[in-house]
Amino acid sequence: MEQRLALGIDIGGTNVKLAIVDSDGRVLADKSIPTAPERGPEAFSRTVGAEARAMADEAAVAWDSVAGAGVGMAGFLDVARGWVEEAVNLHWRDVPLADLLRSSLDKPVRVDNDANVAALGEVWLGAGQHAHTALCVTLGTGVGGGIVIGGRIHRGASTMAGEIGHIMVKNDGELCNCGHRGCLETLASATALVRHALQAGVRRPDGGELTAKDVFALAAAGDEAAKAVVGEMIHWLAVGLAVVANILNPDVIVVAGGLVNAGDQLMKPLSEAFEREALARVARACRLVPAKLGDQAGVLGAARLVLQDIESL
Numbered sequence: 001m002e003q004r005l006a007l008g009i010d011i012g013g014t015n016v017k018l019a020i021v022d023s024d025g026r027v028l029a030d031k032s033i034p035t036a037p038e039r040g041p042e043a044f045s046r047t048v049g050a051e052a053r054a055m056a057d058e059a060a061v062a063w064d065s066v067a068g069a070g071v072g073m074a075g076f077l078d079v080a081r082g083w084v085e086e087a088v089n090l091h092w093r094d095v096p097l098a099d100l101l102r103s104s105l106d107k108p109v110r111v112d113n114d115a116n117v118a119a120l121g122e123v124w125l126g127a128g129q130h131a132h133t134a135l136c137v138t139l140g141t142g143v144g145g146g147i148v149i150g151g152r153i154h155r156g157a158s159t160m161a162g163e164i165g166h167i168m169v170k171n172d173g174e175l176c177n178c179g180h181r182g183c184l185e186t187l188a189s190a191t192a193l194v195r196h197a198l199q200a201g202v203r204r205p206d207g208g209e210l211t212a213k214d215v216f217a218l219a220a221a222g223d224e225a226a227k228a229v230v231g232e233m234i235h236w237l238a239v240g241l242a243v244v245a246n247i248l249n250p251d252v253i254v255v256a257g258g259l260v261n262a263g264d265q266l267m268k269p270l271s272e273a274f275e276r277e278a279l280a281r282v283a284r285a286c287r288l289v290p291a292k293l294g295d296q297a298g299v300l301g302a303a304r305l306v307l308q309d310i311e312s313l
């Protein structure tokens with residue numbers, strides 16, 4: 001049988017998303033299962049193998065038609081070997097994940113960083129479609145980044161390309177968990193936004209735990225302290241994007257993460273600040289757009305890792 005399908009596997013700290021995807025990006029079957037990383041990578045891989053086959057059966061997809069599996073996950077990876085050097089959120093270290101999954105799935109397996117596969121997903125089917133040079137930046141606990149050039153992930157020498165969260169944008173800024181000071185992540189992540197809002201005295205009217213979404217909502221409602229904190233965050237994000245854009249000259253920058261739901265409240269001032277900070281010819285060539293695929297970008301991009309290899313055969 002012609003093998004034109006791929007299994008996408010998006011491993012998060014809590015859940016694993018599985019999807020069987022065809023070469024046009026149609027999802028033929030999908031499901032979400034608990035990650036339960038404490039069982040260890042061997043048991044994890046056996047469960048994924050069993051669940052993926054059961055999912056294919058239920059959707060009447062022949063397992064033989066699945067050419068391979070792509071995996072997206074957070075952590076330091078050796079992509080060439082499919083090895084997890086360290087996944088802090090799963091408490092895994094030195095795991096031959098591609099080998100383990102290959103034996104449980106009986107398919108070739110590709111493993112890549114979550115920000116990279118999300119970027120690939122957005123370029124394939126989402127906000128970055130038709131881009132030649134795309135930067136995808138995800139605002140969450142940290143600031144993640146992925147670069148896709150000519151439809152392929154740009155990984156660099158040691159899979160560290162696109163680590164936009166750790167470019168230094170503020171001299172003598174706050175200490176980052178990477179050990180440096182003033183990283184973009186300390187200024188423009190959702191976590192940083194909440195921390196700075198609390199420092200500025202921003203509070204929820206009902207006394208509940210403040211979230212990044214709350215800070216944007218309070219700013220939209222006219223809370224001066226919240227407005228100032230949001231403005232500051234957008235300024236630093238624009239500075240970081242401009243630094244990278246001046247090097248990459250991308251035709252699109254996709255902004256992803258829950259904060260994108262703020263819509264124009266984020267994207268409009270961000271675009272304006274980006275135009276001020278980047279070289280004029282760089283800014284003119286670049287669309288700054290919100291992500292379209294939401295939390296599906298990772299699993300679709302992971303499937304794409306495999307499908308593009310089939311296409312290039």
Ligand SMILES: [Zn+2]
Pocket residue numbers: 165166176177178179180183185
């Ligand atoms: Zn850092």
